[in-house]
Amino acid sequence: MRLHRNLVFAVIDGLLEIFNEGVYADKSVQKQLKRDKRWGARDRGFIAETIYDIVRWKRLYAEIAEVNEPLQRKDLWRMFAVWCTLRGIKLPDWPQIEDTPTRRIKGRFDELSQIRKYRESIPDWLDELGEKALGSKWDAEIAALNQQAPVVLRVNQLKTDPKTLKDLLLEEGHDTENLKAYKDALQLIERGNVFSTKAFKDGLFEVQDASSQLVAPYLGIEPGMRVVDACAGAGGKTLHLAAQMDNKGQIIALDIYGNKLKELKRRARRAGVHNIETRTIDSTKVIKKLHNSADRLLIDAPCTGLGVLSRNPDAKWKLQPDFVEKIQKTQQSLLIDYSKMVKAGGKMVYATCSILPAENQEQIKKFLKTEEGSDFSIEKQKTVLSSESGYDGFYMCLMVKKDKKE
Numbered sequence: 001m002r003l004h005r006n007l008v009f010a011v012i013d014g015l016l017e018i019f020n021e022g023v024y025a026d027k028s029v030q031k032q033l034k035r036d037k038r039w040g041a042r043d044r045g046f047i048a049e050t051i052y053d054i055v056r057w058k059r060l061y062a063e064i065a066e067v068n069e070p071l072q073r074k075d076l077w078r079m080f081a082v083w084c085t086l087r088g089i090k091l092p093d094w095p096q097i098e099d100t101p102t103r104r105i106k107g108r109f110d111e112l113s114q115i116r117k118y119r120e121s122i123p124d125w126l127d128e129l130g131e132k133a134l135g136s137k138w139d140a141e142i143a144a145l146n147q148q149a150p151v152v153l154r155v156n157q158l159k160t161d162p163k164t165l166k167d168l169l170l171e172e173g174h175d176t177e178n179l180k181a182y183k184d185a186l187q188l189i190e191r192g193n194v195f196s197t198k199a200f201k202d203g204l205f206e207v208q209d210a211s212s213q214l215v216a217p218y219l220g221i222e223p224g225m226r227v228v229d230a231c232a233g234a235g236g237k238t239l240h241l242a243a244q245m246d247n248k249g250q251i252i253a254l255d256i257y258g259n260k261l262k263e264l265k266r267r268a269r270r271a272g273v274h275n276i277e278t279r280t281i282d283s284t285k286v287i288k289k290l291h292n293s294a295d296r297l298l299i300d301a302p303c304t305g306l307g308v309l310s311r312n313p314d315a316k317w318k319l320q321p322d323f324v325e326k327i328q329k330t331q332q333s334l335l336i337d338y339s340k341m342v343k344a345g346g347k348m349v350y351a352t353c354s355i356l357p358a359e360n361q362e363q364i365k366k367f368l369k370t371e372e373g374s375d376f377s378i379e380k381q382k383t384v385l386s387s388e389s390g391y392d393g394f395y396m397c398l399m400v401k402k403d404k405k406e
Helices: 005-020 025-033 041-056 058-065 073-086 102-112 124-145 162-171 212-218 236-244 258-271 321-341 361-368
Strands: 152-155 176-179 182-188 205-207 226-229 250-255 276-280 294-300 342-352 376-384 394-401
Touching: 005 025, 005 041, 005 073, 025 041, 041 058, 041 073, 058 073, 058 102, 073 102, 124 321, 152 162, 162 176, 162 182, 182 212, 205 236, 212 236, 212 294, 212 342, 212 376, 212 394, 226 236, 236 250, 236 258, 236 294, 250 258, 258 276, 294 321, 321 342, 321 361, 342 361, 342 376, 361 376, 361 394
Parallel strands: 226 250, 226 294, 250 276, 294 342
Antiparallel strands: 152 182, 152 205, 176 182, 342 394, 376 394
């Protein structure tokens, strides 16, 4: 591989933003890709994948490069030289990376690969937390979460079916494969920009991880029901619910962020969905008005996101120990407040994209002991580990509310 100076400069600039200015990796990558309209797919792929790679292995590369935070531009050049060396890329004769000790880099990599927190490139506190929470499973799980996430599509069954979409995407140069255990899913065989396809613009699919595609069906919904998606965000799961309901019945999509709900409306138009009503939670009245009215409730709770590190590697560096405790309090209060929207005999799913029992099974145990939770019982629950599924880590629990008439 021959390195091009302007592409590498874009990588370094992106890393500076992510590590020093707190910019999210996906936002920084988007910004860097807009720098030069002449860049082709390969150039853009190099920038995006190199930035994500160095973000993912930041601790390991910084240790090998012998640099400390706050990372300066010269430090990032040293880390880039480590990235090249470990990939067998010949270093060009540039002043920023002259005198790179390639042999020492390889030796140091072999040494550090014996120690998990360096090998998997994670902060000490996170390594300790993972081991305490998952025990012997932590080794395999953190290794799986450090793999680049595959690109999975959810076929919009309101407009097409997997076979038709597969053929249409192939015509546009994207080869896909079916995933047996996920009936609405197609996985890209090679990464590519599917957002520019006619099939995407026509609303025939959404990009949605296979594990995430398990959540909507878990609710056991039927057309004609009243369903509340209480933490809808930009609506990936809301749209899946609408397809499951065949556009019949009512979905009320709630969120505290109005701008996310605007994005949901836009996506719903593209997907041909018209049974969603959005409401911003700007006061407690919004929830009170819906008390005892929902056949089904989805609480896709805010969480640490530890199950999706493979697609958000910068979360390893942005996440702080105090947030882990704080988010558990939020999750419990959401369960208590939002569960009141379920009517007698109705059901709710509590889901997270975390792998920590403290955010999952333990939250449910705690909730069932509360006054609000005493009306509910667990029907089924499922933990999806990345190391076992090959997709995001997830948890989902289906609970049913007692029907007082029974």
